[in-house]
Amino acid sequence: MADTAxxxxxxxxxxxxxxxxSGYWRNVGKRLARDPVTIAVSLVLLGIIFIAVxxxxxxxxxxxxxxxxxxxxPIGAPGHWLGTDEGGRDLWTRLCYGGRLSLLAGxxxxxxxxxxxxxxxxxxxxxxxAVNTVIMRVMDVFYAFPSVLLAIAICGVLxxxxxxxxxxxxxxxxxxxxxxxxxxxxxTRRLDFxxxxxxxxxxxxxxxxxxxLANVLGPVLVYATSLISxxxxxxxxxxFLGLGVTPPQPEWGVMLNALRSAIYxxxxxxxxxxxMIFATSMCFNLMSDGLRxxxxxxxxx
Amino acid sequence: MFQxxxxxxxxxxxxxxxxxxxxxxxxxxxxxxxxDLLLPPEASPEIVAQVKATFGFDKPLYIQYLLxxxxxxxxxxxxxxxxxxxxxxxxxxALGNTFTLAILAACLGFSxxxxxxxxxxxxxxxxxxxxxxAIATTGVSVPNYWAAIVLVLFAAVLHAWLPAQGIWxxxxxxxxxxxxxVLPVGALSLIPMGVIGRFTRATALEVxxxxxxxxxxxxxxxxxxxxxxxxxxxxxxVLALMxxxxxxxxxxxxxxxxxxxxxxxxxxxxxxxxxRDIPILQATVVVLAFFFVILNLVVDVAQAAIDPRLRR
Amino acid sequence: xxxxxxxxxxxxxxxxxxxxxxxxEGLRKHFPVRGGFLNRRIGTxxxxxxxxxxxxxxxxxxxxxxxGCGKSTTARxxxxxxxxxxxxxIFDGDPLGVQSGISVNEMRRxxxxxxxxSYSSLNPRMTIAETxxxxxRIHGMKRxxxxxxxxALLAQSGLDPAxxxxxxxxxxxxxxxxxxxxARALALNPRLVILDEAVSALDKxxxxxxxxxxxxxxxxxxxxxxxxxxxxxVVEYVSDRILVMYLGHVVxxxxxxxxxxxxxxxxxxxxxxxxxxLDPDRRTTEPPLVGxxxxxxxxxxxCRFRTRCAFAQAICAEMAPPLLxxxxxxxxxxxxxxxxxxxxAAAHA
Numbered sequence: 001m002a003d004t005a006x007x008x009x010x011x012x013x014x015x016x017x018x019x020x021x022s023g024y025w026r027n028v029g030k031r032l033a034r035d036p037v038t039i040a041v042s043l044v045l046l047g048i049i050f051i052a053v054x055x056x057x058x059x060x061x062x063x064x065x066x067x068x069x070x071x072x073x074p075i076g077a078p079g080h081w082l083g084t085d086e087g088g089r090d091l092w093t094r095l096c097y098g099g100r101l102s103l104l105a106g107x108x109x110x111x112x113x114x115x116x117x118x119x120x121x122x123x124x125x126x127x128x129x130a131v132n133t134v135i136m137r138v139m140d141v142f143y144a145f146p147s148v149l150l151a152i153a154i155c156g157v158l159x160x161x162x163x164x165x166x167x168x169x170x171x172x173x174x175x176x177x178x179x180x181x182x183x184x185x186x187x188t189r190r191l192d193f194x195x196x197x198x199x200x201x202x203x204x205x206x207x208x209x210x211x212x213l214a215n216v217l218g219p220v221l222v223y224a225t226s227l228i229s230x231x232x233x234x235x236x237x238x239x240f241l242g243l244g245v246t247p248p249q250p251e252w253g254v255m256l257n258a259l260r261s262a263i264y265x266x267x268x269x270x271x272x273x274x275x276m277i278f279a280t281s282m283c284f285n286l287m288s289d290g291l292r293x294x295x296x297x298x299x300x301x
Numbered sequence: 302m303f304q305x306x307x308x309x310x311x312x313x314x315x316x317x318x319x320x321x322x323x324x325x326x327x328x329x330x331x332x333x334x335x336x337d338l339l340l341p342p343e344a345s346p347e348i349v350a351q352v353k354a355t356f357g358f359d360k361p362l363y364i365q366y367l368l369x370x371x372x373x374x375x376x377x378x379x380x381x382x383x384x385x386x387x388x389x390x391x392x393x394x395a396l397g398n399t400f401t402l403a404i405l406a407a408c409l410g411f412s413x414x415x416x417x418x419x420x421x422x423x424x425x426x427x428x429x430x431x432x433x434x435a436i437a438t439t440g441v442s443v444p445n446y447w448a449a450i451v452l453v454l455f456a457a458v459l460h461a462w463l464p465a466q467g468i469w470x471x472x473x474x475x476x477x478x479x480x481x482x483v484l485p486v487g488a489l490s491l492i493p494m495g496v497i498g499r500f501t502r503a504t505a506l507e508v509x510x511x512x513x514x515x516x517x518x519x520x521x522x523x524x525x526x527x528x529x530x531x532x533x534x535x536x537x538x539v540l541a542l543m544x545x546x547x548x549x550x551x552x553x554x555x556x557x558x559x560x561x562x563x564x565x566x567x568x569x570x571x572x573x574x575x576x577r578d579i580p581i582l583q584a585t586v587v588v589l590a591f592f593f594v595i596l597n598l599v600v601d602v603a604q605a606a607i608d609p610r611l612r613r
Numbered sequence: 614x615x616x617x618x619x620x621x622x623x624x625x626x627x628x629x630x631x632x633x634x635x636x637x638e639g640l641r642k643h644f645p646v647r648g649g650f651l652n653r654r655i656g657t658x659x660x661x662x663x664x665x666x667x668x669x670x671x672x673x674x675x676x677x678x679x680x681g682c683g684k685s686t687t688a689r690x691x692x693x694x695x696x697x698x699x700x701x702x703i704f705d706g707d708p709l710g711v712q713s714g715i716s717v718n719e720m721r722r723x724x725x726x727x728x729x730x731s732y733s734s735l736n737p738r739m740t741i742a743e744t745x746x747x748x749x750r751i752h753g754m755k756r757x758x759x760x761x762x763x764x765a766l767l768a769q770s771g772l773d774p775a776x777x778x779x780x781x782x783x784x785x786x787x788x789x790x791x792x793x794x795x796a797r798a799l800a801l802n803p804r805l806v807i808l809d810e811a812v813s814a815l816d817k818x819x820x821x822x823x824x825x826x827x828x829x830x831x832x833x834x835x836x837x838x839x840x841x842x843x844x845x846x847v848v849e850y851v852s853d854r855i856l857v858m859y860l861g862h863v864v865x866x867x868x869x870x871x872x873x874x875x876x877x878x879x880x881x882x883x884x885x886x887x888x889x890x891l892d893p894d895r896r897t898t899e900p901p902l903v904g905x906x907x908x909x910x911x912x913x914x915x916c917r918f919r920t921r922c923a924f925a926q927a928i929c930a931e932m933a934p935p936l937l938x939x940x941x942x943x944x945x946x947x948x949x950x951x952x953x954x955x956x957x958a959a960a961h962a
Contacts, residue, residue, distance in 0.1 A: 141319030144594045145586075146552030149570075153586050156574040157327045192734035193744075199692050200748035200801065201721045210747065214738040233444045237556050240446055241571060256447060260560070267454045274447030282442035289438070 031294040038290030045283040048276075052099030061090030063097040063250045072266045083269040085255065086262050087248070091269060095276055098250040101162060102277065105235035105244070105251075106284070108166050110227045113173035118220060120174075121181025125216075126189055126208055136182060139175040147172050151234055155243040162251075165235055165244035172234075173227055180223050184216045218295050225288035229281040236277050252277050306602045313598050320590045321373070325366050328583050369583070378584035383576045388584045391569065396588070398468060399558070399565030403550040405486045410493030411543055414440075417494070418501025418539075423528065425506060434502065440495025446556040449488035453560070456484060466562040485561045489554060493546045500542050504535040537607050544600035548593040623804060623835060625723065626670075628706045633667040634805055634837050635691070635724075640664040640700035642690055646910060656910045660686040662861040664700070665936070668805070673831070673838040675852030675869070677845060677884065681909060683861040684841045688809045691839075692726050693717045705804075722752065725798040729810035731790035735782040742767070742778040745797045752801065766796040771826060788819035792826065799830065807839045812847065824851060845888050849873055854943075857881050860909055860917040863936060867944030875961065877939055877946040877954040880918050882961055916949065924953035 032038050051058050061080070066089030073084040082092040124135040142150065154168035188194065189212065197207045236253030238244035245251040247258060255273040263270040360368070372379065378388035414437065421433035457465035469478045508514065508531050517527055555567025562568065566585055573581040641663060646656035661683040668674045676684050689695045691702065693709075701708060704723065708714035728734040735744055745766055746759035754762070764774035770792040782790055791811065798806050808827070812820045824847070830836060842848050848855065848869075855872040857865040857880065865878040876882045883902045902921050907913055916934050919925040928949050936945040939954060948954055 137315070138319075140316050141323060144316055144320045144597075145323075145590050146549045146593055148549070148553035148555060149586060149589055152555060152570065152574070153324070153327055156582070192728045192730055193736045195689075195694055196726070196728065196734055196797070197736075197747065199694055199721060199726050200751060201718050202747075202751050206751060211736050211739075215736070229442055233442075236444060237446055240556065241559060242575070256450070260450060263450065263454055263458055267458055271447070271451055271454060274444060274450060277444050277447060278442060281444065282439065285438055285442045 028291075028294045032290060035290050035294065037286055038294075041283045041286040041290070044279070045287065048099060048280055048283070049103065051096045052103055055093070055096035055100065059090070059093035059096045061093040063089060063093050064248060065089065072262055072269065074266055075268055082272060083266060085269070086258055091272060094250040094255060095252070095273065098252045098255060098273065099276065099280075101245055101249065101251040102232055102236060102253070103280070105162070105166060105169070106228045106232035106280070109169035109173055109231050109235075110224050112166075112170040113177050113227075114220070114224050116170075117174040117177030118181045121178040121183075121220075122185050122208060122212070122216065124178070125182040125185025126204065126212060128186070128189075132182070135178065139178050142171070142175045143179070147230070148234065148237070151238060152241065152243065155238055160243060160246050162245050162249075165238045168238070169231055169234060173231070176227070177220070177224065181216060181220050184219050185212060188212050188215045222288055222292045222295065225291060226285060229284035229288070232277060232281050232284070302606060305605050309598055309601055309605075313594055317591060317594055320594065321370060321587055322366070324583055324587045324590065325369065327586075328579055329362060329365075373584070373587065379580040381578055381581050383572075383578045383581070388580045391581065392566065392584055392588060395564060395566045395569040395585075398563065399551060399554050399567060401482070402485055402489055402554060402558075402563065402565060403547065405482060406489035406550055407493060407543070407547050409486060410490035410546075411497050413490070414494040414497030415501050415539070417498035419505055419528070419532075421498070421502040422505030422509060422531075423524070425509070430502075433498065437495045437498030437502070440491045440498065442495075443491055444556075445488050445491055446560050448491055449484070449557050449560040452484045452488055466560070468564055485557055485563050488560070489550060489557050493543075493550065496546055497539065497543060501535065501539050504538055505531055508534045537604055540607075541600050541604050544596055544603070548596040551596075552589045552593055625804065626705065630670055632670075632706050633703075634670045634705055635668040635839075636701075636703040637667070637691070638665045638701040638703070640687065640690055640702075641698045642686055642695060643698055658909050659861050659912050660909060661690060661697075662912075663933070664858070664861070664863055666856055666863065666866060668837055668839060669854075670804075670837055671831075671835060672853040673840055673851050674854050674856060675848035676839065676841045676856045676858060677843065677848050678858035679884075679906065680843065681860070681906070682858040683909075684843075684858055685809055687858075688726060688807045688839070688841055691807060692721070692724065694726075722801050723803050724805040724807070725801060725803040726807045726809060727791075727794050727798045727811040729813055731787050731794055731814065732782060734794055735790060737782055740779045740781060741785070741793045742774070744782075745793065745800050748797070748800050762800065763796070766799055767793070769830075770796040771822075772796075788815055788823065791815060791819075791823060795823075795826065795830070799834065802834070803836070805837045805839065807841070809841045810843070811840075813842060813844060820847070827851070845884065857884065860907065860912055862917055862933065862947065864918065864947050865945065866936065867941065871941055871944045875944075875958050877944070877957055878918075878948055879922050879924060879953055879957055882957045883921075885961065916947070922953070924950050924956065926950060 055063075066084060066087045068088050070080075070084050071086055071088040073080050075081070075083045077083055080090045080092065082090075082095065085091050085094060120135050120139075124132040145153070151165075151168045151172045154171060155164055158164040158168065194207060194211055197211050202210070235244055236251070236256065239246075239251050239253030240257045242257065245254050247254055252273040256277070259270040259273065369379075376389055378392065380386065381388055381391065417433040417437050421430040421437070424430045453465050456463045463480050463483055465484075467481065469481045514527060514530070517530060522530075551566075553567075554565055555570055557563070558565045558567040559571055566589060569581060570585045570589075572578070573585060640661055642661040644658040644660055646658060664683070664687060666674070676687070678684055686695065690697045690700075702720075703709065704715050704720050709720055710717065735741065739747070742760055742763045745763035746754075746756070749759040749762060750756060760778075764778050767774045767777055772789060772792055777785070777789070782793075785793065791814075794811070812823045815823060827838070828851070831838060838851070840848060840851050852869050855865075855867065855869050856863055857872070857878065859880050865872065865876065865881045872881060873885065876885060880902075887902075907917070907920055913920050914930055915932050916922075916925070916929040919929040922929070926949070932949075934947040934949045936947045938945055946954055
């Protein structure tokens with residue numbers, strides 16, 4: 001069986017009939033495509049993103065114009081199929097426009113924290129030693145705060161505004177992302193193929209880039225996706241407390257707060273913004289689950 | 302074991318220092334001068350200086366930090382800017398209220414979570430698994446402040462079964478108190494239920510997939526005894542997570558407390574932020590963070606006590 | 614790309630066939646054991662102590678010993694994956710690490726390592742062609758050329774590039790993965806290949822094929838091998854000379870025939886006696902060694918084998934025995950007691 005014939009003709013013939021096999025990420029994609037829950041959830045998410053991005057096209061009114069005369073109209077009122085809020089503005093429109101800020105507040109902090117935290121974790125995990133100790137101890141101090149508390153504390157300090165809320169949440173998410181990246185990197189670093197790469201003469205940077213990063217990215221990405229849902233909830237929570245986005249800007253958390261007292265007058269309308277937060281968050285969580293299942297070699301071997 | 306505990310404790314000390322430093326720094330880089338909230342703008346410089354001296358705002362920052370630290374270590378957190386009452390007293394009462402909520406929410410959330418997780422794991426792949434997983438995922442995805450509003454909506458607004466907010470008056474009976482507790486505890490327990498449920502399911506599945514379980518089944522053990530074995534092996538990491546979740550309940554209750562106007566530490570924090578009441582702000586955040594650090598420490602030591610492999 | 618049998622003299626050769634390809638002098642590595650209160654150093658693992666040997670061009674040097682004797686650490690020290698505490702490495706006459714000698718990077722182009730665990734030594738996210746092509750690309754080869762070379766090596770290793778080049782490690786069997794590891798080691802056209810338990814984890818039939826492949830490559834590319842294993846039969850089959858290690862020290866070295874037929878060190882004899890055999894006339898009736906293997910954290914002073922040696926005397930505790938020749942200049946033993954050596958030689962005959 002060990003055919004060690006070395007004729008060039010045989011080699012060339014072999015190369016000519018070569019066909020591409022599936023790549024790792026392509027495999028993951030195929031498994032994702034076979035999972036009905038993930039597909040459904042992705043579609044819903046795409047829908048939400050769509051109405052947020054194309055809000056001017058799909059909405060029926062104007063996010064800021066409203067007449068107090070028409071405030072708190074019920075669901076199904078003429079011209080306002082989801083009712084109006086406490087300022088008489090069309091709720092459906094506000095929900096659409098609100099999606100923009102809410103979604104951004106979910107994605108931007110996690111992306112920023114992924115870059116910073118992921119980079120720090122990679123360095124700490126690969127280099128080890130004193131660098132690792134310094135980075136992880138600093139993270140420990142921030143890890144000592146429950147995330148809600150830290151976000152509120154930072155926002156309380158910096159003041160209101162969408163930018164401050166995003167900044168606060170980015171800071172809150174850096175320690176957990178650093179920690180998980182460091183753990184996975186340290187584990188990968190010990191594997192033989194990393195040693196083999198070092199033995200072939202690569203610099204540390206090359207090894208990190210070609211061998212460590214690809215293997216670390218998977219688990220970290222799954223975790224980051226689940227953080228998006230938390231980020232949406234937390235950012236809306238900050239606005240709910242008056243610390244993030246301020247009225248009259250449309251954002252689901254702000255709207256939830258403003259409509260709180262309306263609960264006695266128009267209970268169903270008042271609950272709608274929260275429903276959007278819930279739905280979006282649920283979609284991201286289910287997608288994160290689907291991604292983890294698709295990437296788990298053991299479950300799918 | 303003792304060495305591990307002591308080492309862990311010593312490692313926590315610099316973290317605690319760091320926490321106090323971060324809180325102090327946060328509060329003092331805040332824009333806006335608390336003096337402006339206390340005095341009218343046309344107050345004379347002498348009065349301003351006097352007020353500053355009373356609260357110690359005239360000293361350099363690091364002196365303020367050391368003074369505050371020294372006082373804090375003896376339990377003296379100063380006096381609230383807003384109502385001139387000692388901070389410690391208000392904080393302790395508020396903490397007690399939050400603790401009540403947190404304990405009950407933890408009990409409810411954890412027991413439901415474990416039940417959901419174990420059911421899902423034992424019936425893996427079949428409809429109970431999907432149902433329990435869906436419930437647990439919902440618990441994690443729902444913003445608890447919204448759930449609180451919805452609960453208030455159904456139980457207090459539409460049907461007037463339960464009070465919509467506040468804590469019981471001192472004259473309330475035991476069941477009267479319970480009525481005030483149901484909604485906040487329910488709302489607060491959703492996230493722990495979800496988190497513990499999902500994690501229990503994952504851990505139990507991993508234990509079930511190990512070979513010793515097949516060996517047990519081959520020996521003829523039925524579901525009940527196997528369940529006991531699974532619990533014993535899955536318990537340590539789940540218990541650790543429970544500890545962490547309790548910490549989050551203590552520190553993260555602010556949103557639910559705001560909805561219910563429940564006078565807990567979160568509510569106090571909310572007020573302090575808007576009133577720029579620095580002593581209360583500092584004290585609340587630091588004490589909550591300290592709780593969290595100590596809780597983490599206890600969880601680590603407890604885990605190491607159960608599983609010797611963790612004693613590095 | 615596909616080489617015909619290479620000329621006897623490699624263009625990189627620096628000293629001719631008489632000069633050893635690799636000389637190792639006084640290699641030492643101790644690992645700190647941390648623990649206790651503040652992660653203090655509470656002990657030291659004496660992994661490798663005063664190890665010296667030479668490897669001739671074109672030969673196969675077998676290194677044998679129990680687990681924990683320092684074989685794998687030695688391999689990693691040679692590849693400079695771990696930094697030695699002391700010792701000199703001379704590659705084809707050029708000392709390693711000094712200005713006038715050879716650099717670590719350059720040495721790594723001429724010396725490669727094949728690992729034992731075939732799965733963890735391959736990046737699960739890279740196709741095997743990419744894995745093999747990685748080292749040439751790092752050293753400047755363009756990607757298409759590197760992939761072409763990788764596929765050629767795959768073919769020479771017995772794996773059809775058309776079927777295997779774009780596969781991932783988890784899609785291959787253990788034997789196939791080890792072929793990939795060998796191909797990867799050859800990608801930089803090395804002169805010396807260290808095989809660290811490279812066939813130990815394979816089924817016997819696959820192992821035999823792998824050994825044949827290795828022999829083929831050695832002939833074809835004029836390779837020198839260092840073959841590390843605990844399997845005495847395999848080492849006997851592939852090696853020209855043997856190095857016996859015990860607890861970080863070299864205890865005996867010599868041509869394979871001399872070691873296997875006339876061992877002189879008590880430990881070597883015990884090792885050979887513990888080989889299970891299918892011959893019913895040579896049943897093992899009692900364990901060849903008494904006592905527990907000592908820990909490398911606190912090794913015995915002087916000769917480390919003395920605690921299990923029937924011939925130990927006072928001098929064995931005072932001074933570690935140097936490697937000295939017996940009658941055959943090629944055959945070196947580290948033992949103070951000539952009577953012990955004679956007794957061993959007689960008993961083994």
